[in-house]
Amino acid sequence: QSVxxxxxxxxxxxxxxxxxxxTGSSSNIGAGCDVHWYQQxxxxxxxxxxxxxxxxxxxxxxxFSGSKSGTSASLAITGLQAEDEADYYCQSxxxxxxxxxxxxxxxxxxx
Amino acid sequence: xxxxxxSGPGLVKPSQTLSLTCTVSGGSVSSGSxxxxxxxxxxxxxxxxxxxxxxxxxxxxxxxxKSRVTISVDTSKNQFSLKLSSxxxxxxxxxxxxxxxxxxxxxxxxxxxxTLVTVSS
Numbered sequence: 001q002s003v004x005x006x007x008x009x010x011x012x013x014x015x016x017x018x019x020x021x022x023t024g025s026s027s028n029i030g031a032g033c034d035v036h037w038y039q040q041x042x043x044x045x046x047x048x049x050x051x052x053x054x055x056x057x058x059x060x061x062x063x064f065s066g067s068k069s070g071t072s073a074s075l076a077i078t079g080l081q082a083e084d085e086a087d088y089y090c091q092s093x094x095x096x097x098x099x100x101x102x103x104x105x106x107x108x109x110x111x
Numbered sequence: 112x113x114x115x116x117x118s119g120p121g122l123v124k125p126s127q128t129l130s131l132t133c134t135v136s137g138g139s140v141s142s143g144s145x146x147x148x149x150x151x152x153x154x155x156x157x158x159x160x161x162x163x164x165x166x167x168x169x170x171x172x173x174x175x176x177k178s179r180v181t182i183s184v185d186t187s188k189n190q191f192s193l194k195l196s197s198x199x200x201x202x203x204x205x206x207x208x209x210x211x212x213x214x215x216x217x218x219x220x221x222x223x224x225x226t227l228v229t230v231s232s
Contacts, residue, residue: 002157034216038158045207046158048220057220089158093216099173100148100160100217 003028004090004103011109012080020075020106022090028101030071033093037066037075040087040105049088050075077108085110113138115208115223123202123230129195133208133223140189141166146211147191148219149182151204159204163211164191198230 005023012018022035029035034053038046048057050066053073065076073092077084090103119131133147140147149161162172164182172180176195184191195202205227209219 034218036216036218038219045222045225046219047222048218051212051218051220052215091158091218097174099162099171100211100219102158102160104157 002104003094003097003101004092006088006090006103006106008104009107009109011111012077013111014080014082016080017076017078018080018108019077020088020090020108022073022075022092022103024071024073024092024101026071027096028092028094029068029073031095033095035066035068035073036091037064038089038091040089042086046089080110082110084108113210113221115210115221117206117208117223117226119226119228121227121229123198123228124232125199125230126197129193129198129202129228129230131193131206131208131226131228132190133192135189135191135210138210139186140184140191141186144213146213146217147182147184148209148211149193150207150209150219150222152207152225153201153204161193161195161206200230202228203230204228 037050039049040046053068087105094101114136123129146163148163164170179196181194205225207225209222211217
């Protein structure tokens with residue numbers, strides 16, 4: 001049972017827009033802790049996709065965007081491409097646990 | 112740019128101690144702007160934060176693993192290490208080392224490629 005809750009899977013056709021939610025609590029996201037997102041392509045290590053709720057590292061396409069409100073955060077992907085098929089994880093900090101926490105991951109399928 | 116590489120035995124017997132090392136290149140573990148972190152991922156499952164170490168030697172561990180985990184740093188070799196004692200099959204996973212960027216709520220970037228550790232007799 002992950003501290004942050006994500007849907008197990010989402011899907012969309014090429015060119016469409018999908019969103020992935022990440023729900024936390026008052027001891028992590030709701031406490032003001034930032035949310036970060038990672039993309040894990042099959043057989044590879046996770047890669048930073050969004051940091052500080054909304055910021056993209058250099059090299060990440062602007063098709064990827066993040067937002068945060070209350071105890072939740074979302075990752076949006078527009079103009080879906082086949083290469084976006086991957087697992088996506090959210091991450092934050094939990095004050096009660098005094099450590100970083102992850103969501104359970106969401107598998108994105110491009111139809 | 113900074114690169115991290117995990118190394119260590121791929122097979123550990125139950126009840127023994129898992130030992131892994133992460134070698135950092137292109138940067139220094141002595142940098143004051145970062146923590147150095149271990150994360151693991153059982154096959155087909157999500158990510159679990161194990162713990163971290165600062166250049167000073169200060170550590171933080173996941174409460175669920177705290178009694179079995181030790182993370183240390185060797186600044187002379189630019190490496191940091193993980194020891195997990197009394198392992199069971201439940202500790203079988205891909206183990207990643209990562210740099211934790213200290214900036215408000217910290218994030219992990221970059222990650223090592225990961226190393227699979229199997230616990231089996």
